[in-house]
Amino acid sequence: MVRIARLDADMYQFLAEPAPVVEALRASGRRIDLFTFTQTIVDTKPKYAYPMEWENLAVLPITTFENWWDKQIGFKARNKAKQAEKKGVVLREVPFGGELVGGIWQIYNETPVRQGRPYPHYGKDLDTVYREAATYLEYSTFIGAYLGDELIGFIKMVADEANVQAGLMNIISKISHRDKAPTNALLMQAVRSAASRGIRNLVYSHYAYGSRERDNLTDFKERNGFSRVDLPRYYVPLTMLGRAALGLGLHHRFVDRLPQDLGEKLREIRGKWYSRSHQSVKPSTI
The missing domain is CATH 3.40.630.30 (Gcn5-related N-acetyltransferase (GNAT))
Incomplete structure (x- = not known):
C-alpha cells in the first residue's frame, strides 16, 4: 500500500515554503512514500520543481x-x-x-x-x-x-x-x-x-x-x-515505491481512474443496490 502524507488541513491551510517540510519528512525515519500539497487559489501558476498535477476546486x-x-x-x-x-x-x-x-x-x-x-x-x-x-x-x-x-x-x-x-x-x-x-x-x-x-x-x-x-x-x-479554478497539486516521492506509484498513477483512487461512462454506470448500480437495501430511507437531493 502506498503511504501518502498531506497537511492535516489539506485544502484549507497551506504551506508558505514546502522544502523544510519535505526535508523533515525525509529525515523522520517513517516510511512515507509520497507527500502532497497544493498552492492556493490566488497563486495558481506552478512555482516548484516537484512533480505536479492539476487540481480543481469550485x-x-x-x-x-x-x-x-x-x-x-x-x-x-x-x-x-x-x-x-x-x-x-x-x-x-x-x-x-x-x-x-x-x-x-x-x-x-x-x-x-x-x-x-x-x-x-x-x-x-x-x-x-x-x-x-x-x-x-x-x-x-x-x-x-x-x-x-x-x-x-x-x-x-x-x-x-x-x-x-x-x-x-x-x-x-x-x-x-x-x-x-x-x-x-x-x-x-x-x-x-x-x-x-x-x-x-x-x-x-x-x-x-x-x-x-x-x-x-x-x-x-x-x-x-x-x-472551476485549476491549481497545482504536487506529489513529492520520498521512496522508490512512491516514485513507482506516481509513475503508474497508483496515488489516485481506483474509481477516479475509470472512464467517465463506466464510473457513472457503476455509481448507478451502487445507488440502486443501496436503495433496495434501505428502502425506508429516502435519497437525499440538493
Missing part, C-alpha cells in the same frame, strides 16, 4: 454580499435561498459547544444513505462527533439553520491563515426538511459571513471529481456562482 469570488446576490446568481438561486426564511427557518452563526454538536449528531444520524451511498458519519457516537467537529476552531465559523429550536442544517467554514479564502468543510441539512431548501439558505449565509470578514474567495470542495465532469452537485454550485 470557487466563488466575493466582493460584497450584495454583489453576489444581485449579479453573481440568478433568479432561481435567489428564490431557493429565500425559501427557508419564508418557511420559518432562522439562519445564524453559532458558537461551538455541546448544544451545536448535539444538533450535528442528530443530522448525521438521520439516515445511513445519502446521495446513493453509505453516509460515513452515520452511527458515530456523540463524543466522536464532538472531537471531529472541534478541529481548527481558531479558523472556523459555524452557521446553523434552525426551525424553532431544531438544528436542520449547518455549515463549518474554515478560513486559511491569511484570511484570503475559506472552505466549506461541512455543509449538510436534514432530508426531512429539504422542502425548505435549508442548504441554499446556509450557502447564502456563508457568503454573507465570509464577506463580513473580508474573505475574498469561498471554496466548495472540488468542481469535478476524478473522471466525472458534471453531476447535480456541480449544477448546484454553478447556480450559486461557483466556477
Whole structure:
C-alpha cells in the first residue's frame, strides 16, 4: 500500500515554503512514500520543481454580499435561498459547544444513505462527533439553520491563515426538511459571513471529481456562482515505491481512474443496490 502524507488541513491551510517540510519528512525515519500539497487559489501558476498535477476546486469570488446576490446568481438561486426564511427557518452563526454538536449528531444520524451511498458519519457516537467537529476552531465559523429550536442544517467554514479564502468543510441539512431548501439558505449565509470578514474567495470542495465532469452537485454550485479554478497539486516521492506509484498513477483512487461512462454506470448500480437495501430511507437531493 502506498503511504501518502498531506497537511492535516489539506485544502484549507497551506504551506508558505514546502522544502523544510519535505526535508523533515525525509529525515523522520517513517516510511512515507509520497507527500502532497497544493498552492492556493490566488497563486495558481506552478512555482516548484516537484512533480505536479492539476487540481480543481469550485470557487466563488466575493466582493460584497450584495454583489453576489444581485449579479453573481440568478433568479432561481435567489428564490431557493429565500425559501427557508419564508418557511420559518432562522439562519445564524453559532458558537461551538455541546448544544451545536448535539444538533450535528442528530443530522448525521438521520439516515445511513445519502446521495446513493453509505453516509460515513452515520452511527458515530456523540463524543466522536464532538472531537471531529472541534478541529481548527481558531479558523472556523459555524452557521446553523434552525426551525424553532431544531438544528436542520449547518455549515463549518474554515478560513486559511491569511484570511484570503475559506472552505466549506461541512455543509449538510436534514432530508426531512429539504422542502425548505435549508442548504441554499446556509450557502447564502456563508457568503454573507465570509464577506463580513473580508474573505475574498469561498471554496466548495472540488468542481469535478476524478473522471466525472458534471453531476447535480456541480449544477448546484454553478447556480450559486461557483466556477472551476485549476491549481497545482504536487506529489513529492520520498521512496522508490512512491516514485513507482506516481509513475503508474497508483496515488489516485481506483474509481477516479475509470472512464467517465463506466464510473457513472457503476455509481448507478451502487445507488440502486443501496436503495433496495434501505428502502425506508429516502435519497437525499440538493
